[in-house]
Amino acid sequence: MTLQIGDVAPDFEAETTQGRIRFHDWIGGSWCVLFSHPKDFTPVCTTELGYMARIKPEFDRRDVKIIGLSVDPVGNHARWAEDIRETQGHAPNFPMIGDSDLSISKLYGMLPASVNGGSEGRTPADNQTVRNVFVIGPDKKIKLILVYPMTTGRNFDEVLRVIDSLQLTAQHRVATPVNWKQGEDVIIAGSVSDDEAKTIYPDGWKAPKPYIRIVPQPRP
Incomplete structure (x- = not known):
């Protein structure tokens, strides 16, 4: 499945570090940033999650909900959060989706549907395409898609800038x-x-x- 700007973001149910959610219900009438990670305990993603936690008030001010996804079980996310707090000064203060069966990564076209099995035994390189940022509007449609390589940290200040533009041009x-x-x-x-x-x-x-x-x- 190839998602494009203007498509409805696929709905799903998932376990997160803040409980089970149905995605569209969780978004409600807000904007949303969904950003994904190929594996827990990876260095670049550790820096990204810490920075996103630090600037979360800027997203709150714009009525934007943040949710992360990593191709590992939720229990691993909790242990990773301690490393993030220790090394970055901020632990994730938003839900992190566990995608150990890879179903959401496949649903969003970040992994091929033909991939078999779950996250166990897969390396970050196996999941290197799970490095997306999706900005989703209150209408549940995708407004922005960014895809980054594993070696390049994402620029979340740029995501905020784009959201300012998206919200202005929507009005x-x-x-x-x-x-x-x-x-x-x-x-x-x-x-x-x-x-x-x-x-x-x-x-x-x-x-x-x-x-x-x-x-x-x-x-x-």
Whole structure:
């Protein structure tokens, strides 16, 4: 199964470090970041989980729920959390899914459906494609997919930046330009005609080209 932006995120039931969940029910009316790991006790993932725990208040402020997944049993996650706390200063303060039967990794296309067995005996290299970030909206549709190699730590500050853009553009008919950050100018969406734009933006806009119509970021 190959998931794409705009697809409904597959629903599932799973055991997590904070109890059993049904994914869509757990998301509720919030946004969600689901990020996956190929194995517990791996070095790059240890740094990622600690950093995500540290900046969780930034996600909370944006009404974004965080949930991790690792291809190991939940009991292993609890032991790993102590290492993360010791080495990174913060232990995971969000649920971590146990995917020891690999069912969710397969459901999300991170491992081939043809893979047999469970996580026992599999190495991180066997699961190296389980290194995804999915941003999911309140409508349960996938808004962003990032895939990282095992050797490159993920940039969760960038995920926050993208969420700011996604939330802004879900509310207003605008797009955000390269390297955009909260509070900077935005671009009127191509779906908005000039006549409509004159109503929405009576003060006008800057247009270095007719198709690039720049306005200040709309207020909430």
